[in-house]
Each structure stands twice: as C-alpha cells, then as structure tokens.
Amino acid sequence: MSDSGSYYVPHSSKWPIIATIAVCTALVGGSSLLNGNPSGKYVLFVGLALIVYMMVGWFSTVIAESEEGLYDAQVDTSFRMGMIWFIFSEVMFFAAFFGALFYVRTYSLPWLGGEGSGLATNTFLWPNYEAVWPLDANGPGRIGGEFQVMGAWGLPALNTAILLTSGVTLTWAHHALKDMKRYQLIIGLGLTVALGVIFMYFQALEYGHAFNDLNLNMGSGIYGSTFFMLTGFHGFHVTIGTIMLIVILARCIYGHFNPKNHFAFEAVAWYWHFVDVVWLGLFVFVYWI
Amino acid sequence: MSTVVKDTHHDEHPSGIMRWLTTTNHKDIGSLYLWFSLIMFFIGGLMALVIRSELFQPGLQFVDPQFFNSMTTMHALVMIFGVVMPAFTGLANWMIPIMIGGPDMALPRMNNYSFWIMPFAFSMLLSTLFMDGGAPAGGWTLYPPLSLQTGDAFPFLIFAIHFMGLSSIMGAINIVATILNMRAPGMTLMKMPLFVWTWLITAFLLIAVMPVLAGGVTMLLTDKFFGTSFFNAAGGGDPVMFQHIFWFFGHPEVYILILPSFGVVSAIIPTFARKPLFGYSSMVYATASIAFLSFIVWAHHMFTVGMPLAGEVFFMLATMLIAVPTGVKVFNWVTTMWRGAMTFETPMLFAIGFIVMFTIGGFSGLMLAITPADFQYHDTYFVVAHFHYVLVPGSVFAIMAAVYFWLPKWTGNMYPETLGKVHFWLSTFFVNLTFFPMHFVGLAGMPRRIPDYSLQFADYNMIASIGAFGFGFAQLIFVYLIFKTIRGGEKATDEVWEGAEGLEWTLSSPPPYHSFNTPPVIK
Numbered sequence: 076m077s078d079s080g081s082y083y084v085p086h087s088s089k090w091p092i093i094a095t096i097a098v099c100t101a102l103v104g105g106s107s108l109l110n111g112n113p114s115g116k117y118v119l120f121v122g123l124a125l126i127v128y129m130m131v132g133w134f135s136t137v138i139a140e141s142e143e144g145l146y147d148a149q150v151d152t153s154f155r156m157g158m159i160w161f162i163f164s165e166v167m168f169f170a171a172f173f174g175a176l177f178y179v180r181t182y183s184l185p186w187l188g189g190e191g192s193g194l195a196t197n198t199f200l201w202p203n204y205e206a207v208w209p210l211d212a213n214g215p216g217r218i219g220g221e222f223q224v225m226g227a228w229g230l231p232a233l234n235t236a237i238l239l240t241s242g243v244t245l246t247w248a249h250h251a252l253k254d255m256k257r258y259q260l261i262i263g264l265g266l267t268v269a270l271g272v273i274f275m276y277f278q279a280l281e282y283g284h285a286f287n288d289l290n291l292n293m294g295s296g297i298y299g300s301t302f303f304m305l306t307g308f309h310g311f312h313v314t315i316g317t318i319m320l321i322v323i324l325a326r327c328i329y330g331h332f333n334p335k336n337h338f339a340f341e342a343v344a345w346y347w348h349f350v351d352v353v354w355l356g357l358f359v360f361v362y363w364i
Numbered sequence: 365m366s367t368v369v370k371d372t373h374h375d376e377h378p379s380g381i382m383r384w385l386t387t388t389n390h391k392d393i394g395s396l397y398l399w400f401s402l403i404m405f406f407i408g409g410l411m412a413l414v415i416r417s418e419l420f421q422p423g424l425q426f427v428d429p430q431f432f433n434s435m436t437t438m439h440a441l442v443m444i445f446g447v448v449m450p451a452f453t454g455l456a457n458w459m460i461p462i463m464i465g466g467p468d469m470a471l472p473r474m475n476n477y478s479f480w481i482m483p484f485a486f487s488m489l490l491s492t493l494f495m496d497g498g499a500p501a502g503g504w505t506l507y508p509p510l511s512l513q514t515g516d517a518f519p520f521l522i523f524a525i526h527f528m529g530l531s532s533i534m535g536a537i538n539i540v541a542t543i544l545n546m547r548a549p550g551m552t553l554m555k556m557p558l559f560v561w562t563w564l565i566t567a568f569l570l571i572a573v574m575p576v577l578a579g580g581v582t583m584l585l586t587d588k589f590f591g592t593s594f595f596n597a598a599g600g601g602d603p604v605m606f607q608h609i610f611w612f613f614g615h616p617e618v619y620i621l622i623l624p625s626f627g628v629v630s631a632i633i634p635t636f637a638r639k640p641l642f643g644y645s646s647m648v649y650a651t652a653s654i655a656f657l658s659f660i661v662w663a664h665h666m667f668t669v670g671m672p673l674a675g676e677v678f679f680m681l682a683t684m685l686i687a688v689p690t691g692v693k694v695f696n697w698v699t700t701m702w703r704g705a706m707t708f709e710t711p712m713l714f715a716i717g718f719i720v721m722f723t724i725g726g727f728s729g730l731m732l733a734i735t736p737a738d739f740q741y742h743d744t745y746f747v748v749a750h751f752h753y754v755l756v757p758g759s760v761f762a763i764m765a766a767v768y769f770w771l772p773k774w775t776g777n778m779y780p781e782t783l784g785k786v787h788f789w790l791s792t793f794f795v796n797l798t799f800f801p802m803h804f805v806g807l808a809g810m811p812r813r814i815p816d817y818s819l820q821f822a823d824y825n826m827i828a829s830i831g832a833f834g835f836g837f838a839q840l841i842f843v844y845l846i847f848k849t850i851r852g853g854e855k856a857t858d859e860v861w862e863g864a865e866g867l868e869w870t871l872s873s874p875p876p877y878h879s880f881n882t883p884p885v886i887k
Contacts (some may be wrong), residue, residue, distance in 0.1 A: 082546070084468045084878075087378055087386035091477035099484040102527060106488075106519035109589050133473075149545060153470035156541040164533050164575045171579025171609055175594055183602035191672070200597060215600030218593060294591035297600035304586065 083145045090133040097125030134322070141339075142331065151338050158342040162349050165312070169353055172308065176301045176360060180208050183297070187214060210298045219294030225302065227362035230281050234274050235358050241270035242351050245320075245344055252327075253334045264324045267347070271317035278310050305361055312350050319343045385480070388472035389877060390457045393479050395774075397454025398767075400482055401447050402843070405760075407490070408442035409836050411435045416798075416832035418815050419825050432815035433501035434493070440504035444621065445528050446486050448755065451763045452624040453478075453535050456563050459770065460539065462868045462875065463557045465548025465884045470541035474534050481531035489524040492517035503813060505610055506581065508595040508603050512588050522585045529574040536570035539563055548867075550886030554645065557866055559627030561648050565655045566623045572659075573613040573620075580609035604669050611662035619658045622754060623651060625722075625762030626693055629715045631866070632769050633697050636712035637704025638863035643696040650689035650696075657686050667738045676735045683733035687726070694723055709861075710784030714765030717757055717792050725753030728803065743813075746806025752799045756835075757792070764791075764842065771849055772856035776874040779849040783841060790838035797831030 101122025107115030140146065146154075188206030189197035197204060204214030209224040216222070225231070248263025285291040293303045323343050326332065332340055378386055387393060414435045418426050427435070457475065461468055469475045492499040497515015500506075506521075514521065543556070543564045556564075583594040584606070593599025595606045626647075634641045641647065663671060663679040671679075697719050706712070728750040732738050741747060764787075772778050801824035806812075810821045817825065856873040867884055868875075 082467045084472050085388050087383070087388055088473045088476065089386050091473055092385045092480050094477055095480040095484050098481075098527065098530075099488065102523040103488065103520075106523055109519040109585075110516045152545045153541045156545060157471055157474070157537050160537040160540055160571050161533075164537075164571050167572055168575035168579050171576045172583075174576075174609065174612075175579075175583065175605060178605050178608065179601060183597075183605065184600055186602075187597065187600065196597060210600055215593070215598060218596075218599040219591065292591075293586065294593075294599075297593045300583075300586070300592035300594050300599070300601065304583070304592065 081147050083140070083147070083150050085140075088133075088136070090129060090136065093125065094129045094133065097122055097129050100125060138326070138331070138339075151336075154338050154342070158345060162345060165349065169305075169308070169356075172301065172305050173356060173360065176305065179297050179301065184208060184210075184215075208298075210296045215296045216298065218296045219292065219299060220290055222291040222295045222299065223289040224298065225281070225285060225289065225291065225362060227358065230277050230284075231358055231362045234277050235354065237270050237274050237277070238351050238354050241267045241274070242348060244270065245347055249340065249344055252332060252337055252340060255334060257327075260327055261324070264320065264327060268317060268320045268324055271313060271320060271347075275310065275313055275317065278306070278313075302361055305357055309350070309353055309357055312353070316343070316347050316350050319346060386476070388468070388476055390461050390469045390472070390475065391774075391875070391877070391879075393469075393475050394454045394456075394458030396479050397450045397457060397482075400479075401451035401454060401763075402846075404442055404446035404450070404486065405839070408439050408447055409839065411439035411442065412832060413836055415439065416829040419817070420829040421826065422817050422819055422822050424816055427815070429815045430498055430501055433503075433813060434499040436813050437500045437502065437504050438489070438493070441489060441500075442486070443755070444504065444617070445525075446482070448621050448759045448763070449532065450482055452563075452566070452621075452759075453532075453539075455559075455624065455628070455763070455766050455770075456535075456539055458774065459868060460542055460560055460563060461546065462871065462879050463560050463866060464543065464546060464551050465867050465880050465886065466542060466546030467878065467880055468546075469538050470545050471538045475538050478531045478535040478538065481527055485524045485527040485531065488520050488527065492520050495520070505614070506584060506606075507610075508584060508587065508606050511584060512595075518588060519585065522581045525581050526578055529578050532570050532574050536567035536574075539567040540571070543567075548880065548883035548886055554648070555886065557627070558630035558641065558644070558647055558651075559624065562623045562627030562630075562651050565651050566620050569616045569620050569623075569655055569658065573616040576609060577613035577617075580606060580613065583609070604666070607666045607669060608663065611665045612659075614665065615662040616655070616658040618751075618754075619654060621759050622722075623654070625718065625759050626651060628762045628766040628769070629697060629718050632711045632715040632765055633700050633719075634865070635769075635861050635863045636709060636715075637701045637706050639700055639704040640865075641696070642699040642702075643692070646692055647696055650692040653689040654686060657682060657689070661686065664733055664735075664738070667735050668742045680733055680735040684730065687730055690726055694719060694726075705863075707862075709768075710779070710781060710788055711765045711769035713785065713788040714761050714768065717788065718761045718765060721757030721761070721792075721795070722754055725750055725755075725758055728753065740809075741806065743811055744806040745802040745810045745812055748812050749799050749802035749806055752802070756799065757795050761791070767846070769861075770868070771846070772860045773868055773871075773873050773875065775850050776856055776872075777849050777853035778856050778860075779845055779853065783845050783848075787838060787841040787845065790841070791835060794831045794834035794838055798828050798835055799831075801825075801828050801831075 099122075101119055104115050104118030104120070104122050108119055109115070184206040185191070187196055187201060188204055190206065201214040206214075210216030212221045244263050244266040248260050248267065251257075251259035251263055291299055291302070293299050320343055323340055326339065384392065384396060387396075414427060415432065418424070418432055457469065460466075495516040497517060500511065500514050500517050500521045502511035502514060512518075543560055547556070583592065586592040587594050587596060587601075593601040595601050595603045597603065630641055630647060661679055661683045663675060664683045667676055667679070708716075728746065732741055732747065732750055768779060768784055805817075805821045805824045808821065810817050858872055859869045860873060861869075870884065871879060
C-alpha cells in the first residue's frame with residue numbers, strides 16, 4: 076500500500092511507442108515473408124533490429140533509474156507483481172501446447188485408431204492403424220515420410236541434468252549475493268550462463284540429429300508437431316533466459332545490487348526456474364513416456 | 365532520461381502529438397483507450413450495417429458472399445477486441461487509480477505500451493480488407509480447416525491477434541499490480557468499489573486465457589506455413605482440438621467482456637437509488653464464482669461437434685450453474701433499488717436497461733445451455749440474438765452508462781440530460797427492434813453467417829435491418845453529446861451526483877492531472 080506519495084511515475088517515455096513501432100514492423104515483415112514476398116525479410120530485419128534497440132534503451136533507462144535510487148519499496152513490489160503475473164501468462168502459453176499434446180494422445184489418436192462409437196475416421200483414413208504413441212508408419216506417422224522418434228536417455232537426460240545443475244548454481248549465486256560474497260556470486264552466475272549455453276548447444280546437436288538421422292521434422296505428423304513446437308518454444312525461452320542472465324552477470328560485475336535490493340536478479344532467477352520446470356515437463360511427457 | 369526528477373508535481377510533459385505518444389499518465393491513457401474504442405465502435409458498426417443491408421431482403425443484392433463473410437468475421441473481431449475490451453480498459457485506467465486512492469497505474473510506461481499497440485494491431489487487421497483473397501472470412505472463431513483457406517490476410521490476422529493479446533496481457537498485469545499494490549492506506553480489499561473488484565477478476569482471466577489463444581493461433585500459423593499437423597487428422601491431429609483450445613480462451617473471454625459491466629452497474633444503481641449496494645460481499649464472491657466456472661464450461665459452444673455423452677452432460681450442468689451467481693447479482697441490484705429514493709438520470713436509465721436486457725440475454729443463454737435443445741439452436745440466429753443481447757444492451761450499455769456517469773467528472777461539465785435520455789430511449793427501442801426478432805428466425809431455423817435466407821424469414825429480417833440502422837444513427841447523438849460536453853456546459857460539482865459515494869467524487873471535476881500524490885484518508 077501507498078505510504079508517502081513518493082511512488083515514481085516517469086513524466087513521459089519514448090520507449091513504449093518505439094516498442095510498438097518495432098514490433099509492428101517485425102510482424103508486418105514476417106507476415107509478408109510468409110506470404111512469399113521476398114522483401115519481407117528486410118522489413119522483418121529492420122523490425123528485429125528496432126526491437127533490440129528498444130530493449131537496450133528501455134532497460135538501460137530503468138536500470139539507470141534504479142541505480143539513482145528512484146524506486147522505493149512500493150515500486151519494487153509493482154515490478155515483482157509484474158514479473159510473477161508475466162511468468163503465469165507464460166505458464167498458460169505452454170499449457171496450450173501441453174494441452175494439445177495430452178488431447179492428441181488421450182483422444183485424437185485412439186479415435187483415429189477406431190476407439191469410440193460411431194466414428195468412421197479409422198476405416199476411411201487409416202484402416203490398418205492401431206493407436207500407438209509415438210506415431211508409427213501404419214497411420215498418421217506416414218504423412219511426412221517415415222521417421223524415428225527421439226529417445227529420452229541420451230542427450231535429453233544429460234540436458235535435464237544440466238538444467239537442474241544450473242538451477243543449483245543460480246541459487247548458490249543468489250545466496251552469495253545475499254551474503255555479500257562477490258567472488259562466489261560471479262562464479263555462480265558465470266557457471267549458470269555456461270550451463271545454459273551448453274544446454275542450447277546440445278539442443279542444436281539434437282535437432283541436427285533429428286533432421287539428418289531420424290528424418291524427424293515439424294511435418295512428421297502430430298509427433299513432430301508437438302515435439303518441435305514444445306522443445307522449440309522452450310529453447311527460445313532458454314535463449315532469452317540466458318541473455319537475461321548475461322545482463323545480470325554484467326550488472327553484478329559492474330557492482331550493481333546489494334543484499335537488500337536486487338529485484339532484477341530475482342526476476343531472472345524466477346524466470347530461469349520457470350524454464351527449468353517446463354523442461355522437466357518436456358522431459359517426462361515429450362521424451363520419456 | 366538520466367535527469368529524471370522525483371518530484372511529479374510540476375512536471376512538464378511534451379506538448380502536441382508527442383504528449384499523447386509518450387504519456388505515462390493514467391488519465392491520458394484512459395482517454396486514449398476510450399477514444400480508440402469509440403472510433404472502432406463506428407468502424408465495427410459500419411460492418412454491421414453492411415451485413416444488415418445485405419439481409420434486408422432475401423437474395424443477394426449488395427455484396428458477394430465472400431465479402432459478407434469477411435464482414436461478419438471482422439465485425440466480431442473489431443467489436444470484441446477493438447471496442448468492448450479497450451473501452452473497459454480505458455475506464456479501468458481512468459477510474460481504478462482514483463477509486464483506490466493511488467498516484468497512478470503501477471507500471472506507467474507499460475501502460476502506454478499496452479495502449480499504443482491497439483491502433484497498430486488494428487491497422488494490421490483492417491489492412492487485410494485490401495489484400496489478395498480478402499479479409500478473413502472464416503468467422504472470428506477461426507475454426508480450421510476453413511480459416512486456413514484465408515489468403516494473404518492470414519499471417520496478418522494471426523500476428524494482429526498476437527499483438528493485441530500482448531496488449532491485453534500487459535494491460536491486465538498492470539491492473540492487477542495497481543489494485544494489489546497501489547491502494548491508499550486503509551483501503552482494504554473488501555472496501556474496494558465493485559468496479560475495482562470486477563476488474564481485478566477480469567484481469568486475472570485475461571492473464572490466464574490470452575496466452576492460450578496465442579498458443580492456439582500459433583498452431584494455426586504453423587499448420588498453414590510450417591507443415592505441422594495440430595488440426596489435421598491425416599497427421600494425427602484433430603480440427604476439433606482447435607475448438608477446445610479456442611473456447612478454453614473464448615468462454616472466459618465472454619466474462620472478460622461482461623464482468624467490468626457488473627462493476628459499472630454496481631456503482632450506478634446505489635448512486636441513483638440513494639442506498640448502499642445490497643450484498644456487497646456476495647457480489648464479490650459471485651464475481652469470483654463466475655470467473656471460476658468460466659474455466660469449466662467451454663465446450664457448451666461445441667455441443668454439436670460430436671463429444672462423448674459424459675462431456676455433453678458435464679458441460680451442460682456446469683453451464684447452468686453459472687445462472688446461480690449471476691442470479692445473485694441481478695437480485696442484489698434489484699434489492700438495492702427496492703424502496704430506494706430513485707431518480708432516473710441517463711446513467712441510471714442505461715444501468716436499469718442493462719439489468720433488464722442483460723437478463724433476457726442470460727435467459728436465452730440458459731436455453732442454449734440445454735444440450736439437446738442446443739442441437740436445434742446451434743449456429744442459428746437464436747445464438748446471434750443471445751450474444752448480442754448480452755453484448756449490446758449488456759456490455760455496450762454498461763460502457764455508455766459509465767460514460768454518462770463519469771463524463772461530468774472527467775470534463776468538469778454536465779452533459780445535456782434531455783439529449784442523453786433521448787439517446788437512451790432511441791438506443792433501447794432500436795436495439796430490441798434489431799435483436800428481438802432474431803430469436804424468432806433463429807428458433808425457426810435461420811442459420812447465421814449466411815448472406816441469403818429462405819423467404820419465410822423476410823419480414824423479421826427487414827425489421828431487424830431497420831432496427832440496426834436506427835441504432836447506428838442513434839449513436840451519432842452520443843458522439844455529439846460527448847463533444848458538446850467536452851466543449852462546455854453547466855459546471856459539474858465535485859460530487860456530481862447527489863447520492864454518489866467513492867473517492868472519485870472527492871476530487872475536483874475535472875480532477876487534477878495527478879490525482880492522489882498524498883494518499884487520501886479512508887474511513
């Protein structure tokens with residue numbers, strides 16, 4: 076609740092309108108590109124460049140204000156709430172894709188396999204198909220050419236260990252920050268960033284393996300669709316998270332934050348743990364069972 | 365921005381267009397939202413009039429069927445995402461910080477971003493009218509495989525939805541943070557005006573379901589351009605799955621469109637009945653119950669799609685359950701008026717009109733909830749009549765009631781009362797003339813989203829079209845009245861309305877640029 080009327084409200088800001096123009100440019104460029112207009116990619120590139128410029132500018136402004144001490148405890152709470160609800164919205168975004176995966180495995184495929192009453196889809200579409208997961212070539216698995224599924228116990232299991240470890244190193248860094256142990260803080264954060272990068276490298280290796288050796292791609296029926304959309308969006312989030320961690324690492328090296336005041340660190344840590352939890356869901360439901 | 369000063373009392377903000385482009389003030393942004401909504405109201409209204417012109421007589425006369433379908437699709441998208449939602453967000457921006465005694469919205473820069481996305485996203489959407497293959501014509505529900513046949517408009521449509529979804533989520537996060545974090549000392553949750561409560565719950569719904577819509581339309585996009593099989597049975601997916609995802613968003617969405625109206629009406633009825641709201645806490649709990657139930661009723665939009673029997677029964681019963689908390693609300697409003705010293709200024713007229721006509725829409729909703737009966741009603745004009753009753757004399761009337769109620773506060777001038785009453789009675793007459801006959805043609809089997817119809821529906825369609833034009837022209841009074849009130853008129857007092865209670869009436873009319881730099885004392 077409001078205490079003394081010192082809540083910081085900036086007079087005006089050019090960044091939101093730049094953000095709007097940047098995102099709109101990228102979306103128009105992307106749309107044109109999808110419609111087969113080759114000049115769309117230049118528009119898209121300009122939009123993305125503007126987005127990067129906006130992100131750097133907007134965040135620099137906020138960081139400078141924070142370092143000037145303009146934010147009181149109430150502003151801090153607003154930021155925390157913003158981040159929590161943003162992560163909740165991300166959870167719901169992933170829920171849509173997990174929901175699609177569960178729906179397909181629980182309903183669609185059994186129906187295509189002839190289960191349920193009064194359904195003729197099986198007879199007309201895939202007469203010899205018996206519902207199995209992952210898809211096989213007797214049915215919908217055939218649509219994008221035969222493929223093999225991704226196993227759980229190679230790189231994916233290693234990646235699970237890597238992400239879980241990164242959660243530990245991040246927590247270590249957090250404790251170091253609270254105890255004013257600067258050296259441990261930077262080592263802990265640096266390790267977290269390194270683990271994030273290694274994770275992404277392994278994901279890239281895995282995608283290469285899928286495309287080249289398994290003939291597994293987004294067109295490989297619903298297995299390929301859910302596999303690549305879920306792991307792809309997750310990988311995108313890990314990338315964002317890693318960039319955020321790098322910024323926080325740089326700020327720690329500059330000497331920002333103190334044991335009482337380090338919301339940005341915590342926000343990024345929450346985000347990283349969220350990405351971690353999503354991965355556990357992926358490992359269990361996409362790779363394993 | 366390195367020279368920011370903490371003192372917000374004597375700040376200078378940019379002038380001209382730059383003031384509006386860069387503003388972080390909740391009142392400026394609230395006004396922008398409301399103006400945007402008003403403009404879109406007329407764009408969406410013109411689309412409705414194209415539809416009603418075509419349906420004035422049986423046969424094809426003005427537009428080709430493809431364009432007709434574009435009009436129904438775009439009319440819905442514009443009215444839902446471009447009119448009702450931004451209007452409520454505008455009201456939230458203007459009123460919530462004042463009502464809770466806060467200095468501004470919690471995240472002022474993000475507030476600006478949320479607004480300015482809207483005109484850009486809608487420019488993208490409206491630009492599809494001029495593209496190869498025309499504007500989206502598969503219905504606002506975007507069901508595949510039909511929606512995947514959209515031409516060049518398709519990616520623009522999907523990205524416009526992503527973009528406006530981003531705006532909604534950020535706006536909602538801002539409202540939640542504002543309500544939870546910016547209240548004046550002593551403003552406990554259960555002392556908040558109901559408009560604030562209903563918006564808190566609405567914002568939660570927005571954050572929960574807009575990302576689901578984003579996920580669903582992303583799957584449409586990848587199905588069309590990247591070879592995925594989410595909604596393609598040949599690849600193991602299921603077109604019906606889209607309907608589940610869409611309506612998991614879509615049903616909470618209809619409560620997003622109505623819950624803030626409940627808040628508005630709960631502010632207006634006690635004022636003009638000069639009695640406190642009956643059953644305040646039951647109103648809060650009823651709103652929360654409606655929000656909870658909204659997550660477990662979505663498949664009532666798709667009873668005819670071929671669901672297992674258990675699903676049909678569950679969704680029927682869960683849907684009917686919503687009538688209970690909604691009934692609590694309606695009875696509370698009626699009981700508030702009971703033996704009140706009532707006067708009937710324009711906001712009160714719109715609020716009472718809301719209660720009566722929203723309840724009609726609620727009852728037809730109950731009829732539609734009955735699964736076996738829905739097999740007859742599904743995709744007929746009965747459905748069109750139902751949701752227009754809850755959206756036009758429901759949400760839109762509540763927005764107008766709110767504008768009349770708070771316009772004197774915003775501008776410092778009273779609106780011309782007689783003209784407001786004329787606006788109300790013309791709107792009420794024509795809205796019923798437009799939508800009531802749709803119940804009859806719907807029950808008789810006239811399908812929606814078809815540019816032609818069988819001869820026996822001709823009379824009622826002609827009546828509906830006359831009503832639609834009447835309603836459309838009646839809204840010009842509203843615009844005239846708003847401009848007139850802004851430019852001058854009888855000076856409004858601070859309290860404006862005799863029976864008004866709440867922090868907004870303790871400020872001057874119009875309120876200062878920064879409302880509560882020192883938090884008010886809450887009794």
